[in-house]
Amino acid sequence: MPNGTAVLRLHVDESGAVRKTLLVSSSGSAVLDSAAARALVGAKFIPYRKAGAAIPVTTLMPMNVKASAHCRGLSPLDC
DSSP states (O other), X not given: OOEEXXXXXXXXXXXXXXXXXXXXXXXXXXXXXXXXXXXXTTOXXXXXXXXXXXXXXXXXXXXXXXXXXXXXXXXXGGO
């Protein structure tokens, strides 16, 4: 089963919602890279604050990804 670490650049708005992801470093598997990015769709973080005000930020997030045995034979979008 493939596994690795994908590094994603996240653009997080002032409410803490992930608005955009960009693959910076591949896990070695396009399917797992895509799964890592999809996992962050709709993710919400505690907003970053500067001088008490919430502001949008861009950050890097490494994600360890591993294919699951139950995904064998399924479309990547089904896992």
